[in-house]
Amino acid sequence: MTLAITYLSPDKFWLLLAVAAIAVTYVVLQTRRRTYAVRFTNLDLLQSIAPKSPGWRRHVPALILLVALSSMVVALARPAREERVPRERATVILAIDTSLSMMAEDVPPDRLTAAKSAAKTFLTILPPKINVGLVGFNGTGTILVPPTTDRARVTAAVDRLELDERTAIGEAIFTSLQAIRQAPVSEDDADNEEVPARIVLMSDGKTTVGRPDSVGANAAKEAGVPVNTIAFGTDNGVIVLPEEPIPVPVDVDREALERIADATDGKAFTAATEGELREVYRNIGSSVGFEIEFREIGLWFIGLAMVLLFLSSSLSLLWFSRLP
Numbered sequence: 251m252t253l254a255i256t257y258l259s260p261d262k263f264w265l266l267l268a269v270a271a272i273a274v275t276y277v278v279l280q281t282r283r284r285t286y287a288v289r290f291t292n293l294d295l296l297q298s299i300a301p302k303s304p305g306w307r308r309h310v311p312a313l314i315l316l317v318a319l320s321s322m323v324v325a326l327a328r329p330a331r332e333e334r335v336p337r338e339r340a341t342v343i344l345a346i347d348t349s350l351s352m353m354a355e356d357v358p359p360d361r362l363t364a365a366k367s368a369a370k371t372f373l374t375i376l377p378p379k380i381n382v383g384l385v386g387f388n389g390t391g392t393i394l395v396p397p398t399t400d401r402a403r404v405t406a407a408v409d410r411l412e413l414d415e416r417t418a419i420g421e422a423i424f425t426s427l428q429a430i431r432q433a434p435v436s437e438d439d440a441d442n443e444e445v446p447a448r449i450v451l452m453s454d455g456k457t458t459v460g461r462p463d464s465v466g467a468n469a470a471k472e473a474g475v476p477v478n479t480i481a482f483g484t485d486n487g488v489i490v491l492p493e494e495p496i497p498v499p500v501d502v503d504r505e506a507l508e509r510i511a512d513a514t515d516g517k518a519f520t521a522a523t524e525g526e527l528r529e530v531y532r533n534i535g536s537s538v539g540f541e542i543e544f545r546e547i548g549l550w551f552i553g554l555a556m557v558l559l560f561l562s563s564s565l566s567l568l569w570f571s572r573l574p
Contacts, residue, residue, distance in 0.1 A: 256544065258328035265323045273316050280309075311566040318558035325551040330544035334536070338379050340446045341397045341433040342538055343426040344369060345385040346408070347453035347482075349417040351500035354454070354487035357523060361454055361483055362413060364524035369408050369452075371528050373401050375535035383429040384408060389416035389459050391425030397433035416459045419510070422451060423466030427473055447475050448538050450531075451510070454483035456503035463506055467513040476516035478534055479507035484522045 257263075346369060352362040376382060381397035384407050394407045426449045433445065449470065457463050470477050481504040488497040504520055511518035519534070521527035566573055 254332045255329050255547070256332070258330055258544070258546065260327055262323065262326040262328075265326065266320060269316060269319045269323060272319070276312055276316075307565075307569050311562040311569075314558050314562040314565070318555040318562065321551045321555040321558065325548040325555065328546055328548055329551065330546045332542050333545050334540045335543045338377075340448070340538060341381045341383070341430055342376065343383045343385055343397070343429050343447070343449045344372070344404075345387060345391070345422045345426050345449060345451040346411060347388070347417060347419075347422075347455065348386045348411050348413050349388045349453075349455055350413050350415055350491070351417070351455045351483075351487065351489060353413055354483060354489050354500050356484045356487040357482070361487070362411065364527065365452060365482060366408050366411060368524055368527040368531055370405050372450075372531035372535055373404055373408075375532055376539040380539055381433050383426075383432070385422060385426050385429055386411050387418055387422035387425065388414040389418055391418060391422040393425060393429045393432070396429055417453065417455045417457055418460035419451070419453055419457045419506070420463050420466035421460035422453075423449065423463075423470055423477060423510070424461065426451070426477075427469060427475060430473075430475060448516070449475055449477045450480070450534055450538075451477055451507075452480040452482050452527075453507060454481070454487070454502050455500060456506050463510055464513070467510045470514045475514065477510050477514040478516045478538075479511045479518050480527065480530055481507045481518070481520045482522075482527055 346365060348362065352360070352365065354361050357364045373382060378399060378401070381399055382395075382401070382404050383393065383397040384395040384404050386392050386394050394410075395404050398404065430447045430449075433447070467477065481502045483500070483502045485501050487500045487502070489500055490497050502520075504518075508518040510516070517534075517537075519530040521530050563573055
């Protein structure tokens with residue numbers, strides 16, 4: 251993974267011009283010294299009275315010193331790296347479609363079983379301090395678990411999801427907003443800004459009853475709650491009802507779910523297998539449960555500069571019995 255580094259005080263980099271000036275001055279002085287040596291016409295006498303030239307070694311301490319100064323300038327520019335930090339406070343409502351179309355077996359062993367498994371994986375991805383609630387919806391929306399940090403309780407409720415007739419996505423959004431209002435409030439929440447909340451709505455069909463999707467989306471937009479939608483299933487899904495022996499197609503209405511996400515500043519995802527659904531949940535968990543913070547790493551460069559200064563001093567004393 252690439253380490254992304256930014257600088258909180260990049261204006262300090264102008265000090266590198268001073269380091270460059272020192273480097274240029276050093277080169278000029280060395281050139282003058284070489285020119286003076288060439289002007290000494292009696293080379294045999296010069297070799298007999300001058301000590302043996304240290305050659306390239308005399309430049310090493312100076313070069314290390316310049317690198318150390320450059321490292322100090324970088325430290326003054328306050329380098330920082332991005333770190334993914336778990337959110338301390340947030341509320342996520344997991345709304346899962348339990349309409350009869352979820353019995354389709356185009357996603358083995360069937361859509362609902364695969365959805366349950368992926369949802370339970372999602373619960374393990376989120377940081378433990380985030381409140382998670384569960385809403386099941388078919389012809390109506392029902393708060394099965396109000397927002398809580400008790401993952402075992404939510405997991406058990408996911409396992410108990412059962413199928414029923416009709417699909418009411420608009421009602422599911424209203425029920426999820428009601429669940430968000432039931433989130434526990436701590437002293438920190440009361441004194442600070444509003445705790446972020448988000449709805450993750452997974453469905454495989456289109457609304458057949460209840461308030462329209464657009465009405466629910468507008469309510470979420472007014473409440474400032476993004477709705478991430480997941481269109482789950484394939485276009486080959488069919489179900490067989492007891493009263494209708496002929497297979498009934500149950501296509502996924504991706505466009506309707508995309509409109510909900512767009513209207514609420516959320517994101518729309520699609521998943522045709524349990525593995526894809528797990529990956530979608532993983533991406534959502536990263537965006538909901540974590541935030542990016544900058545951690546300053548200037549001490550790294552200060553430490554490097556100190557090591558280089560000690561090295562430069564040691565080499566100069568060892569080779570020339572003087573400090574650089």
